[in-house]
Amino acid sequence: DTPQIGVAGMAVMGKNLALNIESRGYTVAVWNRTGSKTEAFVKDHSDKNLVPSYTIKDFVNSLEKPRRILLMVKAGQPTDDVIHEILPFLDKGDVLIDGGNTFFKDTMRRNAELDSSGINFIGMGVSGGELGALKGPALMPGGQKEAYDLVAPILTKIAAKAPDGTPCVAYIGPNGAGHYVKMIHNGIEYGDEELISESYDLMKNVLGMSDDEMAKTFAEWNKGELSSYLIDITSKILTYKDDLGSGKPIVEMILDRANNKGTGKWSSENALELQVPQSVITESVYARYISMMKDERVNASKILPEVVNKDIKIDKDKVLEQIREALYFSKIMSYAQGFEQMEIASAHYDWDLQYEQIASIWRAGCIIRAKLLEPIMNAYKKNPQLKNILLDDYFKDIAGKYQDAARNVTSLAVQLGRPVPGFSSAITYYDQYRSAQLPANLIQAMRDYFGAHTFERTDRPGNFHYTWYKEQ
Numbered sequence: 001d002t003p004q005i006g007v008a009g010m011a012v013m014g015k016n017l018a019l020n021i022e023s024r025g026y027t028v029a030v031w032n033r034t035g036s037k038t039e040a041f042v043k044d045h046s047d048k049n050l051v052p053s054y055t056i057k058d059f060v061n062s063l064e065k066p067r068r069i070l071l072m073v074k075a076g077q078p079t080d081d082v083i084h085e086i087l088p089f090l091d092k093g094d095v096l097i098d099g100g101n102t103f104f105k106d107t108m109r110r111n112a113e114l115d116s117s118g119i120n121f122i123g124m125g126v127s128g129g130e131l132g133a134l135k136g137p138a139l140m141p142g143g144q145k146e147a148y149d150l151v152a153p154i155l156t157k158i159a160a161k162a163p164d165g166t167p168c169v170a171y172i173g174p175n176g177a178g179h180y181v182k183m184i185h186n187g188i189e190y191g192d193e194e195l196i197s198e199s200y201d202l203m204k205n206v207l208g209m210s211d212d213e214m215a216k217t218f219a220e221w222n223k224g225e226l227s228s229y230l231i232d233i234t235s236k237i238l239t240y241k242d243d244l245g246s247g248k249p250i251v252e253m254i255l256d257r258a259n260n261k262g263t264g265k266w267s268s269e270n271a272l273e274l275q276v277p278q279s280v281i282t283e284s285v286y287a288r289y290i291s292m293m294k295d296e297r298v299n300a301s302k303i304l305p306e307v308v309n310k311d312i313k314i315d316k317d318k319v320l321e322q323i324r325e326a327l328y329f330s331k332i333m334s335y336a337q338g339f340e341q342m343e344i345a346s347a348h349y350d351w352d353l354q355y356e357q358i359a360s361i362w363r364a365g366c367i368i369r370a371k372l373l374e375p376i377m378n379a380y381k382k383n384p385q386l387k388n389i390l391l392d393d394y395f396k397d398i399a400g401k402y403q404d405a406a407r408n409v410t411s412l413a414v415q416l417g418r419p420v421p422g423f424s425s426a427i428t429y430y431d432q433y434r435s436a437q438l439p440a441n442l443i444q445a446m447r448d449y450f451g452a453h454t455f456e457r458t459d460r461p462g463n464f465h466y467t468w469y470k471e472q
């Protein structure tokens with residue numbers, strides 16, 4: 001059979017996606033810069049319809065036209081290098097798909113450059129790690145719509161399926177839209193992980209719970225509105241014992257330095273650039289940075305005074321339920337910010353993003369899959385122009401019901417000296433967002449006082465400058 005699609009890049013993601021595609025009845029051409037990896041891969045899967053090539057030219061020429069090529073190489077310069085090498089062998093109308101974790105502005109640039117040569121370029125966010133790639137990832141493709149239509153049948157077959165059977169792939173929008181939505185997905189993932197970690201910290205250090213007790217609690221929570229992949233794996237992680245013989249749970253033997261690959265930083269940088277409040281995700285990025293300063297923290301812990309008043313009476317069952325409610329409340333604030341950022345980006349970059357569809361795609365395959373995405377879908381189904389999910393009835397009601405818990409948990413943590421950047425930024429955002437009046441009038445007064453930056457008035461239109469001081 002002539003291969004209907006080619007996969008370039010035989011590292012873990014490329015291999016698993018190639019196998020996924022092949023398993024849906026396609027013949028797949030495969031190529032890798034280092035040919036020995038291609039050779040080993042096809043040898044390991046000799047019963048599969050895989051067609052190896054050892055030069056780019058042979059690889060491209062082996063494909064059915066218009067050609068469909070999925071690039072799964074390292075993001076950044078390597079992606080430009082491969083595109084540069086492949087380009088001379090492509091014909092107008094061929095479709096290149098970049099499935100790497102690419103910065104969306106790189107995708108916008110590549111899409112425009114290739115479009116001028118008549119080559120279609122799709123930037124596709126892929127979520128779900130190596131298992132997702134093999135069994136069914138969530139896919140966020142952006143680029144020319146006609147190009148999407150050429151690859152849609154394959155993508156629809158390999159994508160994860162939501163609980164109602166809907167494939168977790170849809171056309172996201174032009175040029176960098178797909179990679180942008182993947183970037184926001186990753187930012188939300190940082191927020192979710194931070195909020196779950198703060199809950200664990202409070203259970204452990206305020207309520208004195210054991211890892212087994214916490215595992216059971218997370219498993220219980222996973223049956224309700226918090227149900228999600230990350231809560232599920234947390235409940236499992238807490239049951240695993242150290243494999244090197246300490247007798248402790250493995251999680252307690254893991255050093256508290258959270259690494260990152262920069263995608264959370266990208267979404268925070270973009271929020272600053274577009275002037276969108278995205279405090280929960282950004283605090284989560286900072287939380288990882290400060291966690292990395294382990295030596296400095298250990299040193300400071302010996303120097304800086306601890307909390308003085310620790311005699312707060314705690315009703316364990318009550319506080320535990322409040323942590324659950326605070327976690328759901330804060331997760332909602334994080335998603336509210338992430339979705340509002342997408343709305344502002346959609347207008348700014350002219351993408352026409354469809355939020356109900358985005359929430360739908362995230363329901364399976366990806367790391368942030370969660371029950372919460374259903375009410376988000378409903379909110380946008382009812383009102384596609386919704387400014388912020390908090391204004392939808394479901395979320396308004398939850399905020400009303402759970403805000404007390406969010407306040408209590410945050411203030412308890414602050415009084416006891418446990419850091420809760422996620423929880424505290426969530427309740428702060430809620431209070432800012434629902435405030436008709438903020439103290440920004442004083443900021444404007446100061447700006448006008450020292451810099452004659454002018455201000456607007458509450459009672460009439462226009463820009464005003466006040467004569468704060470007379471020339472001496």
Ligand code: NBP
Pocket residue numbers: 008009010011012013014032033034037072073074075077078079081082099100101102126127128129130
């Ligand atoms: P890596 O990100 O580790 O990339 C390794 C691949 O890139 C190899 O095939 C390597 O070829 C190729 N490559 C490099 Br490096 N430089 C090249 C060049 N100049 N020309 C041609 N090929 C080059 O692989 P991965 O972990 O499978 O991820 C692939 C993409 O998918 C990345 O963008 C990643 O961010 C993204 N992604 C990963 C995950 C995940 O869970 N790992 C999830 C979602 C998305 P070689 O064998 O010759 O060195």
